[in-house]
Amino acid sequence: MKKTFFKKLFLLGCILSLISSCAPTSISESGRIPVIYLSEAEDLIALDQIEALFNEAELSENPSPTMLKIAILFAKSGSPKRSEDALKLITPEVLRDQKFIEYSLLKIELSLRSHDPNAAKKVINHARFELLESSMSPKNRQRVLSLRADINNELGYPIEGIKNLTELSLLLESQSDSLKIHNRIWRELTSLPFDTLSECTKDKIYSVGEWCNLARQMRNSQNNRDAQMSLFLKWKAEESQHPASQISPSWFVDLERKWLPYTQVAILLPMQGQYRGPSQTFLDGFLNAYYELYEQDNLSLPEIRVYDTSVQTIQKVYSDAVQEGADIVIGGIRESEAAALSDLTIVSLPTITLNGINNSESPNSANLYQFNNAQYDEILQIGTKAKRLGFKRAIVIFPDQNWGYQASRHFSGYWTGIGGILVNQVPYSEATKDFTQHLKSPLNIDLSEERGVNIKRFVNSQVIALPRRRQDIDFAVIFGYPEKARQIKPALDFLYAADLPVFSTSRIYNGIYQDDLNRDLGNIYFTSMPWTMPKQLPRKLQSNYEMHVAYKQLYARGYDSFLLLRNLETLKLNTDYTVFGATGELSLVNMTIKRRVQWAHFRDGKVRSLP
Structure with a gap:
């Protein structure tokens, strides 16, 4: 191959390496180690030159080592598709160990970018790659553990992902990097169902089991910040050597913040006519969560006042609630009521609406939060x-x-x-x-x-x-x-x-195991609300067994509305913070409550949770 070819390849590689060196190398706020090969921005001038090198390299007798460099150049220039094309022309068996590691890491990054975790898993579990892993540089070992965590999460094995992250945190020298990994572990844990956390507490790896034990205790009391703080301090004293005790996730720092809890809650519902049934069902779910809190000792409970919007406008009822001392409002179960609240000149109190607002994702007022009933x-x-x-x-x-x-x-x-x-x-x-x-x-x-x-x-x-x-x-x-x-x-x-x-969607399942009837739903994949799946919540909802699915979901939304008012200030601090409710994992994004749910599958008349 001509010397000019290698010269061009070397010079282009130097330029792109210089550009890549400007990219972030520390762990991101999301708790991920930045990819080393992929670039989102296309460099069209560089791509033209790399294309010429690619065509020339194809003609060589042993293209693999050169083609690896070209694949990396394509990736760094923002062309993952051409990078994949170049990788296909490589015979990995002929690559030296260091080049094989580079080849494997690039292939894993490309597979994850294409949302193909199975392909990434195949590469990272290759016998030769695993053999070389112990002799890798500290940076590459950290990168591999981060990639393993990503793969396991994509494949639905979150506990395995947490094990990878726990091991990764032990390799880090920077306390700020360790904190980012601990924050990531905590985010993963708060998204898991209660039964998964309970099972994970038995893990043979001490640090993993105690991570899950801590998350399980917090879930049990997620409507009670004071109880959570007491439990954490007790756990921290008992498990002083645990990584989360020495470098606690930011969530616990925010838990220590002092703010006055809401003491008078106004619930605005049409309690007469055709909306009486839905409104009462929602209220029953709300009170289900309220009385769970009531059963806890030494706690000051908020006062609940229900205002009927059947005979007065919701604007008038809202004004009455404000004058009578409410410090938070929940209501607007009808679309017209939610719209009326949105049109108020001043929304003076934190207000959670229960229906869509002009088909808009984000309410206009700084005090207006949307907890929509849409799917x-x-x-x-x-x-x-x-x-x-x-x-x-x-x-x-x-x-x-x-x-x-x-x-x-x-x-x-x-x-x-x-x-x-x-x-x-x-x-x-x-x-x-x-x-x-x-x-x-x-x-x-x-x-x-x-x-x-x-x-x-x-x-x-x-x-x-x-x-x-x-x-x-x-x-x-x-x-x-x-x-x-x-x-x-x-x-x-x-x-x-x-x-x-x-x-x-979740409306297809009523939470009742009916093998004979559900056989007709065989092989349907659906998004399932936690209240329908056994042991995904710390306590089972007390809704009527014979309720229609629509009413059961309304009951669950009432339950979650109470959880939201108890956690609203925490959710406002960070969009990464979530509450695991009866209707799903709840977060606050742009003044709108977002829901994320688990997947389930009908098979042979039974419902199976999916990872």
Whole structure:
């Protein structure tokens, strides 16, 4: 190969190395060690030069060592796709140990960037890579542990990820870096269900088990900051050698902050007419959480006052609550009421609305928080999961009710916005009984049957023509409650779509184990609220067993509203802080309460939590 080629390669590498040296090398605030190869910004001039080098290197007899340099140059110049192309031309067996490490790290970073943790896991668990790991430089060992944590979290093995981070923290010399890792560990722990934390306390690794024990104790008292502080100080004294005792996560520092708790809570609900049932259900859930707090000793409880918005405007009722000494307001369960609160000239108290505000994500007032009843956050999770699975084309089946059209619009907007294609949107009415006929046309079964008839008529009457569904659908999304979903999924199976992946939201499951009925929901993946899954909460909700799913979810939102008012000041401090509630993991982003939930799967009539 010509000397000029190597000269160009060397000079270009020097320039990009100089640029890369300006990138951050310390651990980020998110607790991650920065990637060393990937760049988000494209360097078009450099890419043209690298492309020429790539073409020349392809012609060499042993391209692997040179192609590795070119793959790294592509990655550093902002072209991960071309970096992957270059890696495919490398024979890793011929690389020397140091180059093999570089090759592996680049491949892992590219795989994680493409949301393919299984590919990353295959590389990081390669026998040669594991053998070399013990002899790596301290920086590379730290980087590998950080990558292992990312891989385990992506694959749904959070405790394994926490083990990686615990080991990583022991290798760090900087106290500030250790704090960032401890903050990351704590964020991971606060997102885990209660049963996972309980199981993790038995871990054989002392530091991991005690991390989980601490998180479990905090979860048990997350509506009581004073109790949490007392428990932490007791734990800290008993476990003085634990890393979290020596360098405590920032969450505990913020827990020590003193602020006056809300002492008079005004709840604004329409307690008469058609909204009486929903309002009472919400209130029952709220009081469920309130009385859990009441059972704890030596605690000053807030006073609860309920104001009826059935006969007076919510503006008038809000004004009355302010004049009577309320220091926080929860209400606006109707969309019109939430909008009226948003239109107030002055929202003088912290106010949590219970419905959408002009279809806006962020309320206008600095005191107005939105705890929406929409499924928007769950819909985003469905879209994100489908995207990561490599799906492109979707069909959406939804009820022809306001919430159904809203859910379909949300999914359509998000899915097409990230490059997906919506093949069809199929509404159904409450009166629909035969979903086999209803779904024939959207799946093109009717056209396939017509082709079969024509073949028999004009070609060969002895031909057995089996209908086929359209093949340009990657997955289906069903919006609906269990009663209708139990009719829709069997209809899809009958119409030759049993192999089609199906996703749904939490409304598809009522939290009751009914093996015989739930068999009809087989193989549906859905976003599940913690209240529906055994032992995901410290205490089971006390809702009526026979309630409809919609009412049970309303009860759970009442419960979570109490948790929010008890933790609102903490959530305001940092968007990374969360509360693990009955409806999901709750956080505060731009004055809006966001929900993140776990995944579950129907199989053989049973519901299984997924990692």
